[in-house]
Amino acid sequence: MIEVKQVSKQFGGVSAVKDVSFLAPAGQVTGLLGPNGAGKSTTLRMLYGLLVPDTGQVFIDEINVAENTRLAQSRLGVMTDNHGLYARLTAREHIHYFGRLHGMESEQVEARASELITLLGMGPIADRRTHGFSQGERTKVCMAQCLVHSPGNVVLDEPTNGLDVMTTRIVREVVQELRVMGITVLFSSHLMHEVARLCDNIVIVSMGEVVAEGTTEMIKLLAQEDDLEDAFVKLVEQVIPL
């Protein structure tokens, strides 16, 4: 379970996130939806402990991230939006490295790596160095890295950005599976249809503020639009000063 409570963050006098609160319950997929620059990544960075909020708190499984950062981080699996890899390590070595950093034993990591390689369909690339990997292949490695320690909470920052249909489907399947396993999934995106398809709950942010929260039906009702995309645009534009 991930709980964000009245979190704010400023960068050089500019408010990136203003008083954001939401809850991502266990066994559900929560979508953090917003246009580019809405404050999604900043919110997520405070959530996984790399940015310190100016005010407010974040709790992972009721652990205060600011007070007990490492314990909270050990409950989290994070896939950042930049998909950076070590060019000279193989896909399997990446999984191994992150598993070991989470304190897993060598045999434990080996077994888990094989499991993830099958799950994500990475067989043919598992023992290749990641130099020259396609965007889809990179995403798979990052996904495996993020899931290696079997975290109870998973944060995916724009996971389907720039992916082809096949890889997007794999990502979706994995997210579904995580939900079934009772894991908290927090998913950020700027793609309406992506979120509508996958998420149980949607949190819409714009200009660093939460403008709507609820199921797709509730969002449509709130905006008084039949189409979710229209509803999204309407809600987002409400807070943008003209």
Added chain:
Amino acid sequence: MRPFAVVLVKECLDGVRDRRAVLSALIFPVLAPFLVYFLIHTMIELRSQDKDMLVAVQGADNAPHLMAWMAEKGVEFSVATGDPKTLVSNQSEELVLVIPDNFAARIAEAKTSYVELVSDSSRNDSRITVARVRSLVRGYNSELASLRLIVRGVSPEVMSVISIVDSEVASQQEIATSVLSFIPIYIVLAAFISGMGIAVDSTAGERERKTFEALLINPVSRLQIVLGKWVAATLFAVLGMSLTLVLCMLVMSYVQIEELGLRFHVSALQVIAMLLATLPLAFLATSMQMLVGIFAKSFKDAQSYIGFLVLLPMLPGLYTMFNPIKTETWMYAVPMLGQHLLLTDVMGGVAVPVVGYFLSPMAVLLLCFVFSAITARLFKRESIIFS
């Protein structure tokens, strides 16, 4: 396994596979001994060259006795034709010795004879020859002068009021060491060059590849990450340093340094002591490089800053090369100066006070930990993680 060790193992694996890092770790240690060999070989060559020197002379027939006297001292002559000044300025001759027609006549009259030495003092390569010809002519002059005095029944000692007798207190090994002072500089350089690849790749490289954020989300203390990276880079630096030292010493045992009138012998124990004395520098080099590396956004960016760092450890070496100083105990506590003193003393076979062996690594390691702690702090800075 501690997270520190996990990072260490990963960085070593990454480093060994990095051709750029491996090359920079190995090229210098392999190249330096060749340079040592080449330098000493050239010194020996220069020495043996002045045994048989070729001098261009104009008017040799005017002074057959002087020619014969110089030939006895190992000088060979060639005949210079044309304007001597042109010959020297267009570099076809190093120097030209011009003997005028009245040379013999003036000597016979017991008057001062003049010879003209045409040379170009802006040319480094001719300086030794010019100095040697000058001293030969002076030698001939004083020999003839003495004979003139004896003929007149005066002792030649009348002319020599004071004579200097050279007396050397430095041991042969110490003289050799001062001649070979470029070897410690090479070893220090090796420490800075060999670990640089990994030190930069694991800091600036991590930012460039955008892997930094994902790494820091792991539940591991920043200090452990920094220590792992630091020790990995240091291992490379130590490897490069040891290789340079051992290969240099190996080359020294092959080269005929006796030809320079020097004696140089270093035992295996001394090599080990030298290695131990300089080992802390490897830690210092990589900790400084990581600190600089973490400020840089890319490998290239980092390299342009780190170039200046290499100059730092060379300062004490260069300074003492031109301004010999008397070693005081506190000097061992000055990072880099301490290592330089230890290295030259051990190489020269001079006894080092035991406190020196402790003081110098302690001072350096303290500085290292300060640098690493600052680096670990920077690992928390938002502007560095996300840029």
